[in-house]
Amino acid sequence: MAQAQLLVTLPAWADTLVLRDGTRIGFRPVTADDRDGLALLFERMSPQSRYRRYLTPKPRLSPQELTFLTDVDHVRHEALAAVDQREGSIVGTGRYVTYGQQPTVADLALEVVDDCQRMGIGGALGRRVLTRARQNGVALVTATVLWENRAARALLRRLEFQARLQRRRNRDGACPQALWIATSRARAALVSRRPRKRSSV
Numbered sequence: 001m002a003q004a005q006l007l008v009t010l011p012a013w014a015d016t017l018v019l020r021d022g023t024r025i026g027f028r029p030v031t032a033d034d035r036d037g038l039a040l041l042f043e044r045m046s047p048q049s050r051y052r053r054y055l056t057p058k059p060r061l062s063p064q065e066l067t068f069l070t071d072v073d074h075v076r077h078e079a080l081a082a083v084d085q086r087e088g089s090i091v092g093t094g095r096y097v098t099y100g101q102q103p104t105v106a107d108l109a110l111e112v113v114d115d116c117q118r119m120g121i122g123g124a125l126g127r128r129v130l131t132r133a134r135q136n137g138v139a140l141v142t143a144t145v146l147w148e149n150r151a152a153r154a155l156l157r158r159l160e161f162q163a164r165l166q167r168r169r170n171r172d173g174a175c176p177q178a179l180w181i182a183t184s185r186a187r188a189a190l191v192s193r194r195p196r197k198r199s200s201v
Contacts, residue, residue: 016085017124023084025121027128030079030093032070037081037090039066044091044113052149053111069093076103078132082112082121091116094125096133096141104139110155118151126159142183 017025030038042050042061050058061069072079072095079095092112099105108129112121133141143161145152156163162183 017082017120019119019121023086025091025124026083026085027080027124028083029074030070030072030081030095034070034081034090035066038069038093041090041093041111041113044115045111046114049111049114049117052146052152053109055144055146069095074132075136078129078136080125080128080132082125084116092121092125094122094129096129096138098138104137106133106138106141108133108141108143110152122155123158126155130159140183 015027017027019025039061045053047057047059069079071077076098077095079093081090082092082094083089084091092110094108094110096106096108099107108126110122110125110129112125130141141161143156145156147153153163
């Protein structure tokens with residue numbers, strides 16, 4: 001009952017983004033009915049895009065992961081879908097997930113299908129997710145991307161994140177990944193320390 005009442009109070013997100021070719025992209029909250037839509041979104045992403053999104057090779061999503069991605073309370077875990085209004089397919093998502101016992105700190109994740117990247121959808125999702133985070137009392141938002149993902153780094157800068165470089169080491173000491181750890185600039189002073197644990201999605 002509490003979940004149903006919460007969903008009723010959410011904004012309609014009826015605004016749209018018009019792409020250069022005239023395609024209209026609408027934005028709305030993700031719901032439990034989006035399991036198939038998110039599965040199809042994942043299938044449309046290339047192995048490279050999946051790797052950049054999850055920071056690890058990701059050939060498939062498990063049923064448990066799909067449940068996590070769609071079981072959203074819209075407060076501690078918010079997720080928005082970008083929907084191609086021509087056929088209703090989900091072409092991207094943006095979400096934040098708060099850190100454990102730190103409800104004012106959250107991690108941001110964005111994903112857009114390959115054929116819709118570099119069209120402004122990721123930025124539109126990011127701005128809307130950050131707006132929802134502020135409305136829900138989140139004081140600090142973090143994001144982690146691969147250093148080689150220049151497009152993602154540029155997007156986070158446009159969203160007014162600041163960052164530092166960190167290298168991830170394997171157990172053997174090798175450093176196959178360089179990570180870009182970003183935090184929202186405007187609210188960094190409101191949090192006493194950066195969280196140590198990053199959300200898994």
